[in-house]
Amino acid sequence: MSSVPDSQASSTAAELIAAANVGRRLAIPFPTIMGSTFMLLGFMLYVVSMQSYSGLLLLVLGIVFGVYIVNMVEVVRSCRSLQFQAPASIHTSEGKALQGTWEIRNTSDHLAGHACVTSSFGELLKVGVVAPHSSVHVTPNLSLPRRGVYPYHRLRLQSTFPFGLMQAATNIQLDGEIVVYPAVYPCPPPPAAGFEPMVGGKFKGRHRAAAGDQFRGVRPHQPSDPMKRIHWPSSSKGLGIMVKEFDEELSGRVGLILDVSAGRSNDRVSQLDWAARATGSLMLAALDVGHQVEFTRLGDEQALSVPPFADGDVVLEALARLEPRRQAQNPDSLDQAVNLVPRKGSVCLVMTHYSEALDDLIQQRLLPGRRKVGLYLPMSCRGQVPEFPFPVCFFNDREIREGPAA
């Protein structure tokens, strides 16, 4: 199974740039739910005290009042004294927990903490108590379900230190982002073409080489075979002279073309997300078997090239940053994309819908040009695709299936 390597999901040390907390506003304290409940309780008890002959009840209530006031001061101080240092960029994939630690520093002479950092996309982290002039490292406890780029330049720091009756919140501004790669799943590698000898390739070519990385077997000796290729152990068994044969190791080329149009289905965004996941999965499957991948999106003017066995980070990041475009699938963009992938390689089309322009491209250009083609369409396109001389695959959010086109 291919998955995002750890190196992709975690931020690199070089990127751990301390981001300053700028743009922090004055924190205004207000009661928490617990604080409001206790206020109500206090009011009820005050009403009771009005009917009482003893005013001592107000002393007990006074303790709660004191706790409120101290809490009010402490939350403001806590908000002001906590400083955050976050990695400049965090990489993860859909549904996986974030990796990379944040440093939270208490710059004051007092205890601070009980803080929660939230963003527009959820609660990032919670901090307990931080001793004066010390720091703690916290890993955000968050997993994001959708690919994309989530900048954390506007975060909200909320503290209830220490009693939890009052809270104060302030905005903190940090430079950085969380890049969420599309989730990848295991799938068969895409068709490849243009096999060339390449170190690390895993495909055996037709040409039998006298030397190579992989021993293929033995065959009877022929007159032109050199002496050094004789396989003496088998020749000694009395069946005649046998010579060794080796295979070349070849690496194919895969051209992945992704359609970034919004698609025609009602669930447009998810179609694109499915396509992004399928593209990522196909790319990693191709890289795993040693193909070289050329990736381009419809409308792009250049392709990204990923050598065999690489981590494919570049493509995954491009997939994370993918934005839908209107009517990206048109004859011009398809032609341009096909031109960008190598002529010798296969053409794998990961499309969000099936259109006439795509049909024209396959029928009039790719098939007559004897290109090796792979067509990947969303499940919703089943029944819309004509019969082709190559298998058509359909994908959803978690798998790619080869199926009948019609």
Next chain:
Amino acid sequence: MKRKLEYLILLGLVCAGFTWEFNNFELPVVPVIYGIIGVLALKFRRTSKPRYWYLEGLLLFGGILGAYKLGDHLGPNRLVFISNALAIYQIFRLYWPMETRQRKFALAVAIMHLTVGSLVIVEPERFILVLLLALYLIPGAMCQIEAGNYHPMAGRRTIPQSKAQIGAIAVLMLVFFLLFPRVPGARNLARRGLMQNRGGGRQAEEINMDNPSTGGSDRLLLRVRGEDLGYLRVDSLDTFDGQRWTRSRWSEQSQPGRSLNTQPESDMLFRKVKVFSRNAIGRSLPTDYHVVGLQAPMRQHIYVCDHGGVKTSHSVPANLTYQYWTQKDDFYRDIRGTRHFVRYTDLSRFQPSPRLRQWLTDLLQGETTQSGVAQRLAEHLRTTFEYELGTPNLERLNPIEDFLFNEQRGHCERFASAMAVLLRMEGIPSRVGRGFVPGEYNDFGEFYNIRAKHAHAWTEAWLPNRGWVIYDATPYGVEVPVERPGTAVSLYEWIEENWYSRVVEFDYEEQSQVMGAVSSGANFIGGFVMDNIPVILVGFLFATVILLLMRINWLNWFGRRRSRTHADDVREVKSFYGKLLRVLEKQRFRRPRHLTPWEFLGKLQHEGHPEIDAIDRVTQVFCGVRYGKRELTPQTRREIETALNQIRSSRARGQRR
């Protein structure tokens, strides 16, 4: 103390137990039982969640239902019973592990128990103890609950209780107590006391002449502030059956046309009474002389009875304080109708013997006026007879004559009864009044303590044109010996009095007085400042200059004065070790987090740091002071500084990583 919430729950349970004021128990039985159950629940606390949660629900529901149904029948108020029903919930919280929401609810219930407890725990020593514990436990429990919401690895989980915070909360508590607005007349909203008492611990309903009296105890019943205090009337007995004095049904009827709404005037005497024992007075509000106005924070109907005392429609509430105005002069009131006249002169069930009649005729020879008769009788009994407690029983069939002719000694009730009978024999309407005499005066607080031993009985005679006049035939009755307790006792009572009057009963009026005093003080200071601005400015500048000149010396002086603690040594030695680590880090010898100082030293030794001896010295001192509780002496400090300089000047370089 890690389990502050649990201890707070326990404290709340004890306070809830105090609301069960089944009186006459010297020991707080229910609080002790609650406390023991709570401690046992805590001791045998389960670690897993409850399996039979519905059992708890059933018990809780049953407790609340029982509280609702039985609350009024058993005595205490219904609300108090609900609070006690919630005690079941709290005990379960101590026994089972709690979730966050349960913790918050348990905290709220515990605070409620404390507040309900504060209504009944008014004794200064008890309440202050509860308050101090609450002051420590409530913030701690809140911290504990809040810290539970955060992951322990993300910083410290437990928060040390800050003394400054507790101090601030204590000050704010007092400020809240002083400044939080009281509603004027709010106490009049009280419908019924929290602990309605239907039982009687008060004086007996009748006076049986033949019974001996052993006198009362020292138990404090009332505290009265006022001058020239007279007999405090509780009730009076108007029916005599030959042996016993009892109360007729008319005795406690309200006097028509007599209200207690008269505004105080200069010639009236003002009294403020604090009731310590409701049992001693029942539905009466003891008053002296002829009360004309009374204010009490209660909603019960208050009225003047036929006998001149003040009664309420229900039992008086706990911790009651009331004030009244009274007139010392005779208060004339005609006896309503013949029926009542007959009631006060009725001796139909008493047949005086000829001897008694003759004795009375001889005694009153020459007296023509009714007042003269009454005075002579009282004087004769006072001077001829002896006051004595614990005298033998009188003859049951004719106790009056046995007392007058044979025994001639006894307690106040015998004297009062005998004189009332003698007055009726002369055709003078009379009755036996009962209440208290002011027998103890506190010089510090200028108030009277009325104890159980000060209970007294006297005779009241109705005289034409004068009304009801008190005649005390008891030998000590005319001049009651007023005790003056010792200085220490007086001081304690004064503090206690102030506690009750200034703290427990701190109400709208008191608050207004405090605010007024603060306001006038502020006005005075403001006026003084405004009048003397030049002088103050010059003085301020002069003081600033002096302080600036002396600043360094002062700081040094304070620095020397402050005693050094082990925590200071630890802080300093940590600083030294931190410096060492920073120096070594610059030299590329970085200490991994998982290595202890000794392991790091071994690593440096292995890597061949040239100044390993100096590093060894610093590490030794660090570990010795930090973990071995050793003292950081000035010599050691100098050695460390030398070693650090030595390491700093070394040209050692570790391997680049």
